[in-house]
Amino acid sequence: MTTGGPAVACWIMHVDLDAFFASVEELLNPALRGKPLVVGGRPEGRGVVSSASYAARAYGVRSAMPMAQALRLCPQAIVVPGRHQEYSRHSHAVMDILYEITPAVQQISIDEAFLDVTGCERLWGPPEAIGRLIQRRVREEQGLPISVGIAANRLVAKIACDAGKPQGLVLVPQGEEAAFLAPRPIETLWGVGQVTGRRLRALGIATIGDLAAWDEERAVRTLGERHGRGLWRRAQGLDDSPVQPGSERRSISQEQTFAHDVADRLFLERTMLRMSEAVAARLRRRGWVAQTVRIKLRDPDFVTQTRQETLAQPTDQPEAIYEAARRLLDAHWTAGRPLRLLGVGVDGLLDEAGYQLTLFERDDQRRIRLNQALDEIRDRFGDEAITRAALLRRQHRPEEPDPTEGV
Ligand SMILES: [Mg+2]
Incomplete structure (x- = not known):
């Protein structure tokens, strides 16, 4: 050497x-x-x-x-x-x-x-x-x-x-990493979403090279210790995050065995919404996003069916998980068919570090902040502490079977 x-x-x-x-x-x-x-x-x-x-x-x-x-x-x-x-x-x-x-x-x-x-x-x-x-x-x-x-x-x-x-x-x-990055728009850099991008542009930083030319301490003073230092290092073309083999194979799921077989669509949807919320909360706690959503349906005679859908964009948002789960239910469950068990899960889990916030649509930013707030409450009081409005709207329905948690 x-x-x-x-x-x-x-x-x-x-x-x-x-x-x-x-x-x-x-x-x-x-x-x-x-x-x-x-x-x-x-x-x-x-x-x-x-x-x-x-x-x-x-x-x-x-x-x-x-x-x-x-x-x-x-x-x-x-x-x-x-x-x-x-x-x-x-x-x-x-x-x-x-x-x-x-x-x-x-x-x-x-x-x-x-x-x-x-x-x-x-x-x-x-x-x-x-x-x-x-x-x-x-x-x-x-x-x-x-x-x-x-x-x-x-x-x-x-x-x-x-x-x-x-x-x-x-x-x-x-x-040549820094030279390669220098002319590119600042939003190209990991960690620069729309909010940070606007802020940096207001400070006169349009390209990665503009930020790289700053003094490191100025970046820290302006953007905060962790965020500022991380962005400044990345602007120099520095990144020591390792390739982590096999990280797509993890999965997270929730399922429930009903006390009585259920054929009520609204009840099934409501159960899926609650599960989607819980699954999304677990994803966010770990800092992961999911690529695939699946549902599990079990008939009274124990025939079990698993169906999955690949999402266009990885997500940790309950709305996206729930929408995919509902599409799967539409496609694979016929009205009136009783179910003994229902499950919602995600896999194809990714370390979110590789993703920019720009992957999310603009309107999602508000939901992301809301979900972060909800996570904090869940961490303090448990998963069942919060029920979202969309879920509450359906709770007045009478005569719903009383579910028991599956194991
Ligand atoms: Mg591609």
Whole structure:
């Protein structure tokens, strides 16, 4: 080892399938290829865009945008409802390819993962060759486009990947992290959501380089000890968060066995809402977000059915979990069918550090603050201390069976 140089060069890779759901739809129906294609819920159902092809993005259509707005921007867009089992199948196949490269894979959403490829050179060649290999295998074996970012750490690898989309491969040489980040909008940085972004812009910081040029102590004075120091370090291109393999495999769930079999839809919905609140509270306490929502239905004769839906955006919000659970109930439960047990769960759990608040829609900010306040009360008084208005509205219903908690 030469003295003075870096001890070990770390190589972190971020891979992200391009317009994933839309790309799978194009694969399944080649007639859609190159057309403005939007996957998501119907506008009349207040649906949102979960994925838009690049032809649709050219009109300004983006993920998480209300479908009605997407169709105003691009009236000729082809809207498809989404086939989550297909997406899930392709996602697993892509992740299997990644696990063949290295076990150090951290899946952070259905279409994204970090890999730590430090020390993989002997087996697979230099990092850039590994990136090309992944792109070629995903294209040839799954028929899907994927972008790759490679850098010394997760932060820079993720931003490099986004910078090269679609079908890009961007490698940031060691030592050039700060220079690579400098010209990019300040909102690109992890930890800069809309609120912090506005605040920084008011202070004259428009790019990451503007913040990097500040004195560290000034950042701390202006933005607070923890937040200020963290942002300032990231603006220098520094990030020592490790790739944590396997973090997508955790799950959180709640279920309830009813004292009497239940066939009352409103009662089932109310139970799901309460469970969604509890599951979301547990996610937030751990600082996680979930990618997948599932429900569990058990008949009086103990036949058990589990159905799941992949969310367009990872969430720790009870509304998003509840809405997905209700869609699953709509699809898999027929009115009048009695249930012995009902459960709501989430998996595909992600460390939220990799996500910016801009992932959430603007209106969600208020709910996030509300939910933080509710969490504090729950921590003090327990999960049952709080019942939300939406839940209370239904509590006047008479003749409801008295549920007992399942174990
Ligand atoms: Mg993607």
